[in-house]
Amino acid sequence: MWQSDPTDWTISSVKSGHLRSVICGQPTSVLTHLDSCQFQTYLHARILRVACNEHGVVQVLVPWAEPRSRFTLLFERLAIDVLRQCDVSGATRILRISWDEAWGVLQRAVMRGRARKQARVVRRIGVDEKAVAMDMWEPYIQATRAQVPEADDKIVFDRFHVMGHVGNAVDTVRKQEHRALLAVGDETLKGSKYLWLYSRENVPERRRDELEMLRRQELKVGRAWAIKEALRRLWHYRYPASGWKFWKRWYFWATHSRLEPIRKAAETIRRHIDNILTYYQHPVTNAMSEGLNSQIQTIKSMACGFRNIEHFKTAIYFHCGGLDLYPC
Secondary structure, X not given: OEEEOOEEEEEEEEOOOOOOOEEOOEEOEEEEEEEEOOEEEEEEEEEOEEEEOOOEEEXXXXXXXXXXXXXXXXXXXXXXHHHHHOOHHHHHHHHOOOHHHHHHHHHHHHHHHHHHOOOOOOOOOOEOOOXXXXXXXXXXXXXXXXXXXXXXXXXXXXXXXXXXXXXXXXXXXXHHHHHHHHHOOOOOOOOOHHHOOOOHHHOOHHHHHHHHHHHXXXXXXXXXXXXXXXXXXXXXXXOHHHHHXXXXXXXXXXXXXOOHXXXXXXXXXXXXXXXXXXXXXXXXXXXXXXXXXXXXXXXHHHOOOOOOHHHHHHHHHHHHOOOOOOOO
């Protein structure tokens, strides 16, 4: 046993189980610590309490644990690292703690991080008085026109969603052609779905030769993919006149490609082209918010949903809040 003010404490290691401890006949706190040589390790401490005229009876702060915690600071740091890599259920199995204990670590980390975070003025927001980036969904358009003055000059249809329409058209061409080829026993397009959805630079190294081989076969989906990739250049121009000139050439190519899904996608884009090309005046996208939304959906999927909305908010803060989560 070591003696130190204001507590008395010891460390014990056991293979499993929960401990209760007494020192000098008085109950003590038992805190889970990092394992020692694969043995579960606990810190037993008699933490003094003092009577305060203003706050009543309070427990003396100790350097190895936070108030009312059942874990040492070092164990909580490990638990936070584990919780950031897997769901709560997985963390309980790795750390050998209960679900409530793991969730308590997560909640304390978020409270700690939010208390430390300083308020500051954000540099950018998704909607301001100059531009509104959005999906080409009619309710978004109508709501913006109803609430934002001169909205038609400020709406910017997001590049990601525009390309998504053409990407879906390419996949439709692939499915139609694949069915036609299978009918005559040709499996050329088997397993190629995701190849055609990649942009050129994102095709995995191990599959680039495969894509080039398929493109040389003059398949319909190969033409559709080339049209999709060409459209990406629309956002590379700096001047509206150059962008409009490129658009007209691309639209003619797409509508005369004899690929019906591509033609329909081109017509959809044409109906919204004015507010696609406002990008030249307001070069904004939804990329950051789409990425954050994807992270949130992953959190929800990992947990198989949240029945408690406050737990959902806490999990979002924990994984996406950019907080300083660790105890001091």
